[in-house]
Amino acid sequence: MGVRVTYRRRTSYNTRSNKIRKVKTPGGRVVVQYPNKKTSASTCADSNLNVVLNGLKRIRPTKLKQLSRRQRTVSRPYGGVLSAGALKNRIIRAFLVEEVKIVKQIKK
Known part of the structure; x- marks a missing residue:
């Protein structure tokens, strides 16, 4: 037109x-x-993983604030911030670090 x-x-x-x-x-x-502006999907906060987070709405930040907590996040530690894979890696890494500390104590 x-x-x-x-x-x-x-x-x-x-x-x-x-x-x-x-x-x-x-x-x-x-x-x-x-x-409305196009919205991009939320991505994992882990710097080396650029994974789209599942279970979250593609929505503008102002509208996101209006949603209830249940709709904004995923019910998991770091849900809505880290992907499941990134969280799994963090847990495993923390566990292994603790194991190394215990082994060092035993060797002393």
């Missing part, structure tokens, strides 16, 4: 936060709609 429309918000620049969509109303007018 090559129809000229006016922005409904403050800025009149085509920025990332000010994208518009032209829509024809049933009355025949062409108006501006502001689509």
Whole structure:
């Protein structure tokens, strides 16, 4: 649609936060709609793993705050922050570190 429309918000620049969509109303007018920004999936906080976290909604941060705790996280330690694999690795690493400490004590 090559129809000229006016922005409904403050800025009149085509920025990332000010994208518009032209829509024809049933009355025949062409108006501006502001689509929501695309959301990216939450990823694992472990720096070397770039894994998408399962069980979490792809939602904007402001909307995420409005959800209940049950919907924001996964019921597991570090749920919603670390992936299951990353958590497993951390647990195993912590266990092995403790084992090494015990072995060193026995050797003394």
